[in-house]
Amino acid sequence: MLSKNIDTMGMIFGLAGGLALFIYGMNLMGEGLQKAAGEKMRRILEVLTKNSLIAIFVGTLVTSIIQSSSATTVMVIGFVSAGLMTLPQAIGVIFGANIGTTVTAQIVAFDIGEYAYPIAAVGFLLMFLSKRRSIKYFGQVIFSFGVLFIGLNTMSDAMKPLGQSKVFSNIVLRLGKSPILGLLVGIVGTGIVQSSSAFIAVLQNLASTPVDEAGNTLMNLQTALPILFGSNIGTTVTALLASIGASINAKRAAVAHTVFNVLGSLIIMFFIPPFAKLIQLISPAGPGTEIVSRQIANAHTGFNLINTIIWFPLIPVLAKIVNILVPGKEKHVEKGVLYLDKRMLNNPPIAMNLATKELTRMAVTAQQMMQSAKKSYIFSDIDEAKKVHEYEETVDKLQCEIISYLSTMLSMSALTSRQSVRLTGLMHVANDIERIGDYCENIAESAEIKEQENLPFSDEAIKEIKSAFEEVNGMVDNTIHALNDGNVELAIKALSKEKDIDELEKSLRSRHLERLSKGLCNPLSAISFVELVHNLERIADHCTNIAEAVIEDYKGSIEDNIENNIEDMPSL
Secondary structure, rough: OOOOOOHHHHHHHHHHHHHHHHHHHHHHHHHHHHHHHOOOHHHHHHHHHHHHHHHHHHHHHHEEEEHHHHHHHHHHHHHHOOOOOOOOHHHHHHHHOOOOOHHHHHHHHHHHHHHHHHHHHHHHHHHHHHOHHHHHHHHHHHHHHHEEEEEEEEHHHHHHHHOOOHHHHHHHHHHHHHHHHHHHHHHHHHHHHOOHHHHHHHHHHHHOOOOOOOOEEEEOOHHHHHHHHHHHHHHHHHHHHHHOOOOOHHHHHHEEEEHHHHHHHHHEEEHHHHHHHHHHHOOOOOOOOHHHHHOOOOOOOHHHHHHHHHHHHHHHHHHHHHHOOOOOOOOOOOOOOOOHHHHHHOOOOHHHHHHHHHHHHHHHHHHHHHHHHHHHHOOOOHHHHHHHHHHHHHHHHHHHHHHHHHHHHHOOOOOOOOHHHHHHHHHHHHHHHHHHHHHHHHHHHHHHHHHOOOOOOOOOHHHHHHHHHHHHHHHOOOOOOOHOOHHHHHHHHHHHHHHHHHHHHHHHHHHHHHHHOOOOOHHHHHHHHHHHHHHHHHHHHHHHHHHHHHHHHHHHHHHHHHHHHHHOOOOO
């Protein structure tokens, strides 16, 4: 018990409840901002280049939107694991994430708690009364903003009795005398809460707790700083946990995050007095209860800015350090998914982008099946036919994994109508690619029968078969690139081939029947030839479906942008 006059359980429940509301409001605000950003989030992440400075800006922006450096870092680990981002790029984004996460503390420093309920009420009305999606999302952000401050008010009310507790005052006094102890408190506290933003909000409230009517606070800035630095270290726990089971480069990204925060925090621990004076100099003056929260917010931002400036020219050095700490080489995985990351399921635009990458890989595998099927049929190569069967297992597995991933996203995430349509389209694409694999397997089985029964084919027939394979392969190639890049021109080009291949099928059938009537072909060979041509035509049909899906997705994005622009226009 802290004191006989303090309702300890009431304080604990008040603090826990307030913290829960704060975290809920923070997450809900991030979700609303992501929805408002829509597909732009995916495009923002695709902006990442080899330029580390751009990566830092992107990391800052994304973290400011989703309100969590841990979430951004976990996202980065997923991208590195999928091979979509290099380690230096990841390090740049992580630097930016540390800066972006300080936005929450800056928001908390604004003393607008008395307006929390009206803000939440306005946000609620916008969410549930407006028919415009953009206003609904804006309402969600406003509502969650109010909930966030209601949580802060609850925590503040719960902490007020602590100002009168001699026991707690003695604990704070010990923290002031032992910076290392404060550092450990920050590490453990943030590790438990799993959010540096939430823990620092608690710290801001605690530091603002008055101990007398003169405006003196329970904790001054110099005492709070070690706890703040410890919180920056504690936030790396989430990323380290997320890297378990990931690729070597993903582990390196998590370790880079840890090294960056740990070394930065330990170095600045030696300069707490001058750093505190600097923060006090750039912060407003006034009674402790009014300014200490702002000082902590400025200290959080200042520390991460200084740490980033120091490390920015040393990114290659940091990359070498983590390569030493996490030795080994990446293993190339041929089977199983490469891009799907369950940690991204709560971020639909990114998750669907990863699913598209996996679908493209699945389509490339199906194209490899067709090449092997071609060799097996033309050259009677049974080894190539066996390859087709092996590829088929991979394609079937990828289809199951992709469909499962998309289905899980559908059940977990609150999707916009546009995202729901896109998700359904991706499911159809997965099925189309799987069917292409099935037809390739049919061709391989025909090749095996052709070899077993020693079916003869004329030179003219073989020439026609080669030509048909080339035509269909060209269509498959255009379809794959259209799917991967969202290239409408290539999708249209693939569609234009459909009629040509339909006509080619009719022509090949006619010419082969003509050869059969002249006795130039074996009747059994004729059956095999017709089946082959039919399978190729069906492959082309499924390529058409995929190309149409790409075009529909493009049209949907255009219509969505137009709709959003119309919604945002003022009423006449």
